[in-house]
Amino acid sequence: MQSGGDVVQVWQAVFDTLLKYDPDGSIAPNVAESFDFSSDHTKLTMKIRSGLKFTDGATVDAAAAKASMEHMKTGGGSDASRLADVTVTVADALTLVLTTPNPNGLLPTFMCLATGIVASPASLEASDRDQKPVGSGPYKLDAAATTTGATYSFVRNPDYWNKDAFPYEKVVFKSMVDSTARVSALKSGQINAGLATTQTAQELKSSGATLIEHSVNWAGLFIADRAGKVVPALGEVKVRQAMNMVFDREGILKALFQGQGTVTNQIFNDKSDAFLPEMVDFYAYDVDKAKSLMVEAGYENGFDLTIPAFTGLDFANPIITQQLGLLNIRVTQAKLSGPQAIFELLSGKYPVFFFTLESRAALWDIVQALTPTAIWNVNKDEEAALTPLLAKAQLAEGEEAKTNAQAINKFLIEQAWFSPWVLPTNFYAVDKKTSSTPVLGASAPYMYTFKPSK
Known part of the structure; x- marks a missing residue:
């Protein structure tokens, strides 16, 4: 599911969202520097920051945000239904307006999730878009160090507008469905963080890992x-x-x-x-x-x-x-x-x-x-x-x-x-070198919460 589980961390590395979901569940500006939600919950207006660029050099603007949402609506992904009755309008170069025929109290929340992703319009039409995603996020894919289905490697986007929120120069995700494999990788230092289970939590804690615990x-x-x-x-x-x-x-x-x-x-x-x-x-x-x-x-x-x-x-x-x-x-x-x-x-x-x-x-x-x-x-x-x-x-x-x-x-x-x-x-484990913060309703912490331990 595009907006659930630890898959969120992967796309958050390369894509920015229009709004940001804070750990306590509140909604904050992000790519959109300001937003206004009508009292009848049928109109969300967002003002995009000026000067933002995608990693292919294209400008991040309202037209790009609309193209991304229209792609999400028609792409058949699990989140597409969240935009099913949403009309997206470009009011001006940096102003995007979402309207719905009926009240939708979660429109701002949706703009923090996969439905709020902003991708380069050219990349959406590319035949290799799944292998070469182009966003405006904190990192960009290192294709040479990536193996589809196994390892996804990202390096810093030097032009990212909010670099201080992402302290790592390089981020690598390893696909490990098996919980035993994740435990071994954490204990051996192959990975710094990963999902834990009730069955593996005590073993990880005994090995020195820190467990982030909350009900999800x-x-x-x-x-x-x-x-x-x-x-x-x-x-x-x-x-x-x-x-x-x-x-x-x-x-x-x-x-x-x-x-x-x-x-x-x-x-x-x-x-x-x-x-x-x-x-x-x-x-x-x-x-x-x-x-x-x-x-x-x-x-x-x-x-x-x-x-x-x-x-x-x-x-x-x-x-x-x-x-x-x-x-x-x-x-x-x-x-x-x-x-x-x-x-x-x-x-x-x-x-x-x-x-x-x-x-x-x-x-x-x-x-x-x-x-x-x-x-x-x-x-x-x-x-x-x-x-x-x-x-x-x-x-x-x-x-x-x-x-x-x-x-x-x-x-x-x-x-x-x-x-x-x-x-x-819910358990999520981080090693001694890493700290993170739980996010309301999310089984895996969001990318912006990871920091080196002091």
Whole structure:
């Protein structure tokens, strides 16, 4: 996913974004030196800094920013839906205006992510754009030292406008999907930082690494086919409720996450305005009750279900297979790996899948998982009872926003749109030479937070 995980660090090396997402989740100027967001949340105006250049010598201006966004809209990437209804207008050479037909409270946030990337217009049309990206960011790709799929090397962009924020002369990213390989590389000094897991955190800490710990994701099942289009049984709320009751969340927290985190049944983190602590036990672990619900729904004999075996996340599949098997749900696995795996997961092909999804502010979680155009609403489901609440979320503020977000959460829990299990502690490791800062809702720190240790 272009705006999630540690892939963000790679493109942040070469591309700048119009706005900047600070560690606490606030929005700050970046390529755009100022911005104004209308009170009805339908118009975002950004003023681009003068004098900026891409590494190919082209000028960074409003036309270039528009070309980048139009490319994102039509390129088919996972973030494209965030710009689906956005009209981009060049008001003058350095002024860009985004408008939407309906309120979109996350427009400024989107300009901090992949949707806000500014790339050289000429590079967008080049046949080798994936191998030779051209941005205006702090670094530029060192193609000679780069091996696609394995190692990506970047050297300083000497003309970057904000060099003091990026102290390194050279940055190298190594692709290491296997967590054991990352541990070995950190311990041996091959890398200075990398994602850690609950399984590897203690070993890394014992070796002298510093662990950056914070809550980022919820982990559990996406019941993506909640309308029952592929698997009719999933269209029955009692089946989905049974699938929530059959999982022992406390046991899962201990077995899969070494007790690091807290149990949940909600897609909103426990600091979110939407979180409902009084409903955390709404689906207490009760296999007998789950079986009764399957009988009431007419599915006492269960059904067949294919889930993806997603590389790096398939550690949960044995528990999924075992527990759903108690409901006569016969689970088979389909191997899912490679660079296109995430796009296949988001295609709607799999009616149920396990994932750990980043959670930020309530509106962020609503827009990324619930609206009809949401990236993680993979089947683009709409629900009449939810629609007015989702629309209100885009404009409401203060207590009104909190009350509305909690109403949305209550609906999701009662209708069992998901089966969340835990809010695991997120770990990111840095060596003794490196320091970094966690970013709200991000599993990997952003590039600008890395500094040499004092």
